[in-house]
Amino acid sequence: xxxxxxxxxxxxxxxxxxxxxxxxxxxxxxxxxxxxxxxxxxxxxxxxxxxxxxxxxxxxxxxxxxxxxxxxxxxxxxxxxxxxxxxxxxxxxxxxxxxxxxxxxxxxxxxxxxxxxxxxxxxxxxxxxxxxxxxxxxxxxxxxxxxxxxxxxxxxxxxxxxxxxxxxxxxxxxxxxxxxxxxxxxxxxxxxxxxxxxxxxxxxxxxxxxxxxxxxxxxxxxxxxxxxxxxxxxxxxxxxxxxxxxxxxxxxxxxxxxxxxxxxxxxxxxxxxxxxxxxxxxxxxxxxxxxxxxxxxxxxxxxxxxxxxxxxxxxxxxxxxxxxxxxxxxxxxxxxxxxxxxxxxxxxxxxxxxxxxxxxxxxxxxxxxxxxxxxxxxxxxxxxxxxxxxxxxxxxxxxxxxxxxxxxxxxxxxxxxxx
Amino acid sequence: xxxxxxxxxxxxxxxxxxxxxxxxxxxxxxxxxxxxxxxxxxxxxxxxxxxxxxxxxxxxxxxxxxxxxxxxxxxxxxxxxxxxxxxxxxxxxxxxxxxxxxxxxxxxxxxxxxxxxxxxxxxxxxxxxxxxxxxxxxxxxxxxxxxxxxxxxxxxxxxxxxxxxxxxxxxxxxxxxxxxxxxxxxxxxxxxxxxxxxxxxxxxxxxxxxxxxxxxxxxxxxxxxxxxxxxxxxxxxxxxxxxxxxxxxxxxxxxxxxxxxxxxxxxxxxxxxxxxxxxxxxxxxxxxxxxxxxxxxxxxxxxxxxxx
Numbered sequence: 001x002x003x004x005x006x007x008x009x010x011x012x013x014x015x016x017x018x019x020x021x022x023x024x025x026x027x028x029x030x031x032x033x034x035x036x037x038x039x040x041x042x043x044x045x046x047x048x049x050x051x052x053x054x055x056x057x058x059x060x061x062x063x064x065x066x067x068x069x070x071x072x073x074x075x076x077x078x079x080x081x082x083x084x085x086x087x088x089x090x091x092x093x094x095x096x097x098x099x100x101x102x103x104x105x106x107x108x109x110x111x112x113x114x115x116x117x118x119x120x121x122x123x124x125x126x127x128x129x130x131x132x133x134x135x136x137x138x139x140x141x142x143x144x145x146x147x148x149x150x151x152x153x154x155x156x157x158x159x160x161x162x163x164x165x166x167x168x169x170x171x172x173x174x175x176x177x178x179x180x181x182x183x184x185x186x187x188x189x190x191x192x193x194x195x196x197x198x199x200x201x202x203x204x205x206x207x208x209x210x211x212x213x214x215x216x217x218x219x220x221x222x223x224x225x226x227x228x229x230x231x232x233x234x235x236x237x238x239x240x241x242x243x244x245x246x247x248x249x250x251x252x253x254x255x256x257x258x259x260x261x262x263x264x265x266x267x268x269x270x271x272x273x274x275x276x277x278x279x280x281x282x283x284x285x286x287x288x289x290x291x292x293x294x295x296x297x298x299x300x301x302x303x304x305x306x307x308x309x310x311x312x313x314x315x316x317x318x319x320x321x322x323x324x325x326x327x328x329x330x331x332x333x334x335x336x337x338x339x340x341x342x343x344x345x346x347x348x349x350x351x352x353x354x355x356x357x358x359x360x361x362x363x364x365x366x367x368x369x370x371x372x373x374x375x376x377x378x379x380x381x382x383x384x385x386x387x388x389x390x391x392x393x394x395x396x397x398x399x400x401x402x403x404x405x406x407x408x409x410x411x412x413x414x415x416x417x418x419x
Numbered sequence: 420x421x422x423x424x425x426x427x428x429x430x431x432x433x434x435x436x437x438x439x440x441x442x443x444x445x446x447x448x449x450x451x452x453x454x455x456x457x458x459x460x461x462x463x464x465x466x467x468x469x470x471x472x473x474x475x476x477x478x479x480x481x482x483x484x485x486x487x488x489x490x491x492x493x494x495x496x497x498x499x500x501x502x503x504x505x506x507x508x509x510x511x512x513x514x515x516x517x518x519x520x521x522x523x524x525x526x527x528x529x530x531x532x533x534x535x536x537x538x539x540x541x542x543x544x545x546x547x548x549x550x551x552x553x554x555x556x557x558x559x560x561x562x563x564x565x566x567x568x569x570x571x572x573x574x575x576x577x578x579x580x581x582x583x584x585x586x587x588x589x590x591x592x593x594x595x596x597x598x599x600x601x602x603x604x605x606x607x608x609x610x611x612x613x614x615x616x617x618x619x620x621x622x623x624x625x626x627x628x629x630x631x632x633x634x635x636x637x638x639x640x641x642x643x644x645x646x647x648x649x650x651x652x653x654x655x656x657x658x659x660x661x662x663x664x665x666x667x668x669x670x671x672x673x674x675x676x677x678x679x680x681x682x683x684x685x686x687x688x689x690x691x692x693x694x695x696x697x698x699x700x701x702x703x704x705x706x707x708x709x710x711x712x713x714x715x716x717x718x719x720x721x722x723x724x725x726x727x
Binding site: 397 | 473475694
């Protein structure tokens with residue numbers, strides 16, 4: 001930073017800094033690593049970085065976009081050597097290994113600034129480990145049931161709100177020769193979504209969290225109750241056959257062709273469903289039904305984040321970039337329908353007019369009193385997530401193996417959490 | 420005169436030992452790389468398997484704990500047991516590529532118009548990437564619109580979800596693997612058949628040998644070197660069976676198509692696991708299995724050399 005001081009003075013001399021006096025001090029290089037490798041998010045991010053660069057002409061910004069899957073393993077290397085100044089990642093337990101290894105910068109100072117403290121309060125919990133904040137969110141999205149409204153109308157069904165209504169609806173759908181839900185569990189995590197909802201609705205958000213943290217036995221009766229509820233759906237034929245061979249994208253055609261009536265998924269499923277030809281009259285959304293009336297509703301809303309690696313060289317510029325990303329205007333812009341098409345994290349931002357985003361936003365802000373979970377594979381430690389999701393997949397294919405699967409998960413829990 | 424008398428004393432150590440040193444000098448680059456990239460990592464893996472390490476923090480010495488965990492996975496019929504069992508199935512069934520390759524090679528070893536085209540068509544699966552082979556077979560096996568179920572449907576047989584059934588999945592992947600491997604063995608035998616001595620065949624004919632007897636007593640003994648190489652590459656191919664599993668099932672459904680190589684990758688390097696020590700322990704087990712075969716190959720090669 002000191003070595004680039006000369007360039008600052010040069011910039012000042014050129015008078016460029018006069019246009020944006022507050023930002024004038026930022027100079028040097030800012031290296032940003034992104035995992036937003038899909039074309040649309042990539043364009044969004046690059047446009048956002050360009051706007052940031054326009055505000056800080058003294059800053060040399062270098063952006064590297066890495067394939068989303070490859071990023072998950074590469075992050076281990078680049079956090080320790082040849083470190084960027086800003087990197088994308090995920091909230092909650094997913095960032096824990098890096099926080100514990102001291103590879104992420106503590107950014108609690110940013111969260112103490114009123115601009116962020118007041119407007120980002122809802123996601124603060126997901127960014128907090130050991131009472132400190134380790135990054136900022138830039139987008140999140142709701143999960144819930146996306147369903148074929150035309151099929152529901154044809155069968156005279158309405159959006160269910162209780163478990164009994166849900167089962168009754170599903171029975172009618174099955175009787176009409178369709179599956180209630182499409183799902184592809186080849187990559188396991190989709191089954192994690194079902195477990196999240198069934199367990200949070202049966203036992204509540206706090207119980208779910210304790211289970212993810214290894215504080216509760218998998219052979220506990222309450223966990224068994226969750227699986228018993230799940231089994232009710234499986235036994236009535238609610239899910240499509242052979243789901244263990246499909247990815248979540250390969251499961252989409254079943255819903256498009258009308259062979260399945262609904263999909264429990266994140267909001268990112270809307271875009272491919274629309275592209276496949278479903279109109280907004282055919283497609284609608286409802287919140288996952290309540291099962292146990294004694295527990296408060298809680299939702300899954302995975303949050304994507306920006307972090308400053310501890311070994312970053314230009315932390316001052318990195319902090320300014322994080323402030324920029326979460327600012328109300330930028331949040332409105334990058335999350336709108338023509339960009340990410342997701343929910344802004346800043347309370348002052350406006351949500352896109354898209355009906356799914358509007359429904360999701362109101363659901364998360366007013367009808368999720370129990371709390372907001374990240375997602376099973378982000379809340380539970382990686383190893384437990386892997387073993388358990390494999391168990392969920394097996395359970396969905398062979399529901400009668402429940403006891404054996406739970407015993408296996410309990411053994412894994414004893415091993416994974418004891419150190 | 421004086422210079423001539425001095426000459427023997429001036430002869431350097433290098434010049435005196437040139438004959439003995441030269442081979443080692445030529446070997447040095449190869450040996451160096453072999454040490455750095457093969458021998459030393461083998462010992463490093465042994466060492467790492469005694470630690471618990473997530474690849475980020477400090478490694479913690481745990482002694483034989485990782486092996487103990489593997490043992491318990493074996494007893495519980497858990498992931499390690501399944502992987503080892505699948506490895507064994509792979510080793511045995513993958514060898515089918517050798518007789519299949521021989522059969523096709525014999526079939527193609529004739530001179531008719533366009534034989535080169537047929538040969539290259541049969542060799543084709545070996546040329547295309549394993550990723551493509553995996554994808555093609557995944558579509559072939561697809562339970563709703565795959566060709567396999569269309570075919571079975573013609574014979575009135577029920578739909579089969581090969582890659583979704585934990586009893587069939589390993590066999591399904593092996594069949595996909597056999598396709599390119601058979602082509603490989605075929606090409607080895609085709610070259611071998613070129614070197615078969617026509618005089619011996621002639622002599623065999625005069626003695627009345629035909630068909631299978633001819634194949635068994637005259638052709639096959641002459642194909643021994645080809646068979647040996649085919650055996651070696653097939654065994655190694657079976658133990659490396661990683662790419663097809665990764666593409667076709669990712670070890671699923673519920674982990675029933677894993678082999679040791681894939682399990683090691685999953686535990687140590689995939690998205691959900693960074694247990695480097697545990698992965699190293701699996702690698703050591705895999706190494707020991709390979710060592711048996713390597714020792715056998717080296718021994719039989721040594722015997723062959725001495726025989727000549």
